[in-house]
Amino acid sequence: MALSRYDARNRDTGPPEARAPTPVHATLSWRLTAGRLPTDSLESLLLSLAALAVAAILFGGFVAVQGHDPLAVYQTLYLGGFGTRFSIENTLTQAAPLLLTALCTLIPARVGLLVIGGEGAVVLGGLGAVLAGVALAGAPASIGTMLTISAGALAGGFWIAAAAALKHMRGVNETISTLLMNYIAIALMNHLISGPIRDFSQTLKAQSWSIPNPFMVGNIPGWSVHWGLVIGLTFCVLLHLVLRHTTLGFSFDILGGNRRAAQMAGLPIGRLMLLACFLGGAAAGIAGAVEIVAVHGAASESLVVGLGYTGILVAFLARQNALAVLLVALLLGGISASGGLLQRRFDMPHAVTTVLQGLIFICVLASNASAGRWRRRSG
Amino acid sequence: MVGAGSLLVSTPSRVFGQGVVPITVGFIYAATRNDYGWNQAHAVAARRIAALPGVKLVEQERVPETVQVERVMESMIQLDGAKVVFPTSFGFWPFIQKMAPKYPDVLFVHAGGLWKEGDAKNTIGYRGYMEEPHYLCGIAAGMMSRTGKLGFIGSKPLYFIFNNCNGFVMGARSVRRDATCQVVITGDWDNPVKEAETVNALVDQGVDVIVANVDSPKVAVETAERRGIMSCGYHTDLSALAPNGFLTGAEWNWAKGGDFVKAWQTGGPYPNLYRGGFRQEMVALSPFGKAVPQNVQQAVLAARQGFLDDTLKLYKGPLMDNKGNQVIAAGQEISNTDNAFKLNVKWLVEGAIGSTGLQ
Numbered sequence: 066m067a068l069s070r071y072d073a074r075n076r077d078t079g080p081p082e083a084r085a086p087t088p089v090h091a092t093l094s095w096r097l098t099a100g101r102l103p104t105d106s107l108e109s110l111l112l113s114l115a116a117l118a119v120a121a122i123l124f125g126g127f128v129a130v131q132g133h134d135p136l137a138v139y140q141t142l143y144l145g146g147f148g149t150r151f152s153i154e155n156t157l158t159q160a161a162p163l164l165l166t167a168l169c170t171l172i173p174a175r176v177g178l179l180v181i182g183g184e185g186a187v188v189l190g191g192l193g194a195v196l197a198g199v200a201l202a203g204a205p206a207s208i209g210t211m212l213t214i215s216a217g218a219l220a221g222g223f224w225i226a227a228a229a230a231l232k233h234m235r236g237v238n239e240t241i242s243t244l245l246m247n248y249i250a251i252a253l254m255n256h257l258i259s260g261p262i263r264d265f266s267q268t269l270k271a272q273s274w275s276i277p278n279p280f281m282v283g284n285i286p287g288w289s290v291h292w293g294l295v296i297g298l299t300f301c302v303l304l305h306l307v308l309r310h311t312t313l314g315f316s317f318d319i320l321g322g323n324r325r326a327a328q329m330a331g332l333p334i335g336r337l338m339l340l341a342c343f344l345g346g347a348a349a350g351i352a353g354a355v356e357i358v359a360v361h362g363a364a365s366e367s368l369v370v371g372l373g374y375t376g377i378l379v380a381f382l383a384r385q386n387a388l389a390v391l392l393v394a395l396l397l398g399g400i401s402a403s404g405g406l407l408q409r410r411f412d413m414p415h416a417v418t419t420v421l422q423g424l425i426f427i428c429v430l431a432s433n434a435s436a437g438r439w440r441r442r443s444g
Numbered sequence: 445m446v447g448a449g450s451l452l453v454s455t456p457s458r459v460f461g462q463g464v465v466p467i468t469v470g471f472i473y474a475a476t477r478n479d480y481g482w483n484q485a486h487a488v489a490a491r492r493i494a495a496l497p498g499v500k501l502v503e504q505e506r507v508p509e510t511v512q513v514e515r516v517m518e519s520m521i522q523l524d525g526a527k528v529v530f531p532t533s534f535g536f537w538p539f540i541q542k543m544a545p546k547y548p549d550v551l552f553v554h555a556g557g558l559w560k561e562g563d564a565k566n567t568i569g570y571r572g573y574m575e576e577p578h579y580l581c582g583i584a585a586g587m588m589s590r591t592g593k594l595g596f597i598g599s600k601p602l603y604f605i606f607n608n609c610n611g612f613v614m615g616a617r618s619v620r621r622d623a624t625c626q627v628v629i630t631g632d633w634d635n636p637v638k639e640a641e642t643v644n645a646l647v648d649q650g651v652d653v654i655v656a657n658v659d660s661p662k663v664a665v666e667t668a669e670r671r672g673i674m675s676c677g678y679h680t681d682l683s684a685l686a687p688n689g690f691l692t693g694a695e696w697n698w699a700k701g702g703d704f705v706k707a708w709q710t711g712g713p714y715p716n717l718y719r720g721g722f723r724q725e726m727v728a729l730s731p732f733g734k735a736v737p738q739n740v741q742q743a744v745l746a747a748r749q750g751f752l753d754d755t756l757k758l759y760k761g762p763l764m765d766n767k768g769n770q771v772i773a774a775g776q777e778i779s780n781t782d783n784a785f786k787l788n789v790k791w792l793v794e795g796a797i798g799s800t801g802l803q
Contacts, residue, residue, distance in 0.1 A: 144523065151522045155515055270509065270535055360511050367510035405504045405516050406523055415476075415506040 109384045112435065116382075116428040123428070124421050133411050141410050145403025152402060157290045160398030162187070162356065164297030166376025167383065167390045168304060168348035169225065173239070174385045175308060176341040177321040182228060182243025183349045184373025185250030186221035190353025191361075191368045192254055193220025195262070198276030198357070206279035213280055214296075214354045221350015222343040224250065229342035233335045239342075251369055258364055272365035282359050293355035298391065300348055305387035317341055349373060375401075378422060382429050397422065464498035467527050467709045470520035472513060473505040474533035475634075481660030485680040486532040486555065489698035496702050498709065502526060509535030517543050521550055528553065528705050532698075540567055551708040553701050557783070559717040568704055570718040572726030573780065574604065574678075575611030575758055576751050577694030578655070580729055580744045581676040582615020584691040585653035586623045587740045588674055589616075594625040595646035595654040597664055599633045601801040605657050607786050608694070610793045611758060612655055612676075617795050619743065626651055627798030636663040643667040653691065665690070674735065681730045692744065693730030700725050721780055722751040754780060765791040766798075 125135035146156050169183035197216030201209045228246060231237040255271075257263075262273045282292045308314035320327040320337050327334055353368060361367050379397055383389035404418035469490075477487035483505070494501035502524045507516050513536050520526040528551045531540055540552045544564035552567045559569035585594050596612055598605040609627055616623040626646055630638045640663050643654055647668070655676040656664035662685060668675040669686035677683070677693020700718070707714040720726040729748060732741050750756025758780055761772035771791055772778065778785050790802055 145519070149522065151518060155519065158515070367508070370508060370510065370512070402515075405507075405519055408504050409470075409502040409520070409524060412503075415504075 109386070112432045113382065113384060113389075113429070116432040117425065119432075120421070120425040120428040123424050127420060127424075128411075128413075128417075131413070133413070138407065138411065141406055142400065142403045145406035146399025152399075154289050155402040156395060156399040157288075157294050158398075159401045160394040161291065161293040161297050162352040162372045163376055163379050163394040163397060164294075164301055164390060165348045165352035165355070166372050167379035167394060168300065168376075168387070169221075169345040169373065170377045170380035171383070171385050171387060171390065172304070172308075172317075172345035172348070173225070173229070173338075173341045174380065175314075175317040175321045176338055177324065178229065178232065178338060178342065179240045180225060180228065180243045180342060180345060181240055181377050182225055182246050182346070182373070183352075183376040184369065184371070185243070185247035186224050186346045186349035187353035187356070187373050188247075188250040188254050188364075188368050189224045190217035190221035190350025191357050191364045192257065192273075192353075193217045193350065194354035194357040195273050195276060195364045198280050199262075199274050201280070202277045209277065209280040210282055210358055213276060213358055214351055217350045217354025217357070218347040219350070221353060222347035224350070225346025226339050226343040229338045233338055247373065254364060254368065255366075262364075264363065267363075270365060272361075272363045275363040276357060278362075280358055281362055291355070291359035293352070293359050296351060296355060297394075300351070301387045301390050304344075304348075308387060313340075349376065352376075375422070378426050381433075382425065465709050466498040466500065467705065468500045468502060468520075468525050469493060469705055470517070470524060470526035470529040471501065471503045472507050472516055472520075472529065472531040472533075472536070473503070474507060474509060474535070475505065475659070477503070477505050479660045480662035480665075480682055480685065481658070481679045483532065485696045486530065486698050488680055489696075489701060490530070492699035493702040493705055496705065499705060507531075507533075509533055509539075511539065514539045514543055517552075518547075521547055526550065528708050530555070530701060537569075540564075551704065551714075553704055555696075555698060557717055557719045563716070565716065568701075568714060568716055568718065570698075570701065570704075570726065572696050573607075573719065573721035573758075573786070574694050574696070574727055575607040575786070576721040576780070577727050577729050578608045578611035579615035579618075579751075579758060580747055581655055581692055581694055582612040582617075583619050583744050583747055584615075584732075584736060584740055585612070585655070585674070585676060586616030586618070586620040587743060588691060588736065589620070589623065589653050591650045591652050592620060592623045593649065593651045594623060595643070595651040596625050596627045596796070597639060597642050597646075597654065597656040597658065598627065598629045599658045600631065601629050603787050603789050605629070606789045606792060606800055608657050609796060610789065613793050613795045614758070615747070618747075623795060625796050627792060627796050629798075629801040630658065631801070632658075634659040636660075639664045640667045644671065647671045647673055655694075677730050683731055683733055686733070688733075688735060690730075690733035691736055692732050695728040695730055697726055697728045719781070719783055722748055723754055723780070751780065759785070764794040766794050766796045767791070 128135050128138045145152055147153055166183040166187060169186055170180055173180040194213045194217035198213040201212055228239045228242045231242055232239045258273045259271045264272055264274045284291050316332050316337055320332060320334060352372060356368055375397060379390055379393045383393045400418050400421055407413050407417055408415060471490040473483040475483045477483055490501055493499060502520060504516055507513050513531055517529050520529055530553045532555050534556045537554055537556060537558050540554055541563055544552050544567045548566055554569050557569045557571040559567060594616055596609045598609060613625045628642045639656060639658055643664050646654060653674040654668050655678060657678055661678045665675045665682050665685045669689050674689040674691050675686050676691050680695055682693055683690045704714050747756060757777045759772060759778035761776040762774040763772040765771050790800060792800060
């Protein structure tokens with residue numbers, strides 16, 4: 066197999082076993098344990114819980130310094146996130162897009178890429194959905210909806226795959242490129258919705274043409290939660306099965322764990338990277354498309370509300386485990402859902418839930434540094 | 445500590461004081477409450493409304509103009525038991541119309557006179573004729589200016605911005621025939637960099653009084669103060685930002701919404717659409733800055749009395765626009781409450797230098 070230019074350039078770093086006496090996943094602090102062995106799973110779980118507990122204590126200290134009772138604050142967090150049926154529906158609605166945007170970081174991470182371009186992929190997915198939806202006007206509703214969402218998936222998928230291609234062919238750091246591509250995506254959308262595809266009958270704010278009404282999907286019957294939740298759940302479970310039980314998932318893990326070994330085994334590295342990024346981007350693209358077909362009906366600034374960035378946090382906290390994403394997205398969805406209530410009950414600033422999210426993120430990153438150590442000591 | 449008891453929704457049947465039904469009122473802001481602008485004007489009103497008997501206030505800020513605001517409204521209604529909500533941003537209106545039929549026992553009050561026949565009956569749109577206090581600001585500016593050159597910074601090319609600008613220019617020219625006003629439309633509700641640059645450019649051209657019709661005129665007023673020129677406020681009281689150069693300002697009186705709260709509390713009648721100027725108590729004037737002498741204050745207050753008595757008409761003929769066309773014939777008077785006329789103002793009056801930015 067021919068080496069790509071990127072591989073050739075990195076050749077002189079030598080075989081990993083010569084420079085890395087510790088396991089690769091422990092040296093790359095963001096490359097989280099996949100949890101293939103039972104001890105790994107247990108360790109991951111314990112570490113995650115410990116990180117959450119530390120974050121909770123730190124946040125408690127933070128609110129106490131502000132002069133509030135931490136217990137009352139947590140009680141309110143619970144009430145706003147999970148305490149009533151309305152709270153739960155609110156949490157589920159907040160969690161639904163996070164399930165998908167988390168995958169945008171999670172899947173590429175399995176092949177060792179740190180992609181933070183979920184925000185851009187959401188925007189591109191939303192734009193793709195609008196363009197397809199408008200173009201398909203007159204098509205039967207179910208086909209129209211499906212194609213609209215598929216267009217979003219393709220747009221998001223190609224967007225992130227482009228970063229993988231840059232990485233593979235030109236050695237461009239995928240973290241930097243995907244971060245910057247977020248701004249390009251947002252600028253592109255702002256350009257389109259302020260002119261070429263703007264709906265001038267909407268005077269309150271700049272927004273694109275609306276997709277035909279029959280293509281809009283409503284709420285899950287009996288719930289005020291839209292179908293995006295079901296799509297997100299299905300995706301996470303499917304992906305978990307693919308990553309755990311197929312050769313593709315295994316190939317991803319080999320590539321992510323040890324690039325040289327993957328090369329030795331003759332794995333198509335470029336194609337695997339492209340595929341992983343395409344799948345991740347497609348997931349975020351679907352999140353954007355669902356925002357269009359289930360919520361807004363048109364592309365606007367409403368797509369840029371940090372869904373992609375919160376998805377990164379979810380992926381990290383879930384330690385790149387697609388099933389754990391379900392729980393973590395619920396947790397973070399609950400925190401977002403209760404943010405308003407905290408503001409109203411305690412007169413806290415809007416940023417207070419961001420502080421909590423940030424503390425959780427830092428604690429999780431810190432806990433990653435200790436991943437693997439505990440096992441080595443005990444074993 | 446907030447115990448489990450107080451987490452429960454307060455029951456409206458509990459009677460408070462002298463037979464006043466307690467009521468929870470929710471205010472939702474798109475940005476921070478202390479922005480020296482649109483949001484602060486509402487937060488000031490919220491505090492006045494909270495002082496009414498039996499009213500409990502809950503507030504949430506930085507709520508985007510997306511479906512997010514639906515969730516916030518529902519959360520206030522379901523978890524806080526709010527019976528009147530004030531989603532204060534202009535762009536909240538479509539979401540209010542979606543929520544209102546779902547919660548017929550809740551009154552939704554929106555800042556912006558957008559209510560029309562067919563909209564939900566439990567919604568209210570209210571708005572002030574800010575051109576009236578701008579006229580008063582214009583009088584102060586015209587009397588105080590040394591150069592006779594004024595500056596008006598507008599955000600969007602919209603009818604109410606044009607009306608405010610016209611009010612400001614006509615006020616100035618009512619006391620100084622040769623006064624002119626440079627008009628700059630930035631195109632953004634909120635673009636502090638552009639606003640500061642515009643003020644600097646205006647000062648360099650000899651302008652010595654400015655007023656900025658943007659989301660938060662803070663930066664414009666502060667820049668004017670730094671450059672040693674005078675300024676008028678907009679939205680809320682900005683006198684603290686410019687202790688030397690502040691003249692007066694055009695303020696909303698959103699606290700008029702307290703009347704709607706009282707009506708909802710007691711089952712009384714309320715309007716679905718309420719617009720007005722000084723006479724209808726929808727607008728107010730900021731306190732005068734220390735630079736404003738007694739004679740100027742008297743002239744301004746006399747004109748305000750004219751609006752209060754309805755003896756002073758803002759638009760009256762003969763009136764020319766700044767392109768030389770007659771827009772109001774001699775002898776013709778436009779009622780101060782003629783909203784249809786004001787909605788169609790797409791021109792700037794004589795004395796304004798610049799264009800509306802409309803094609």
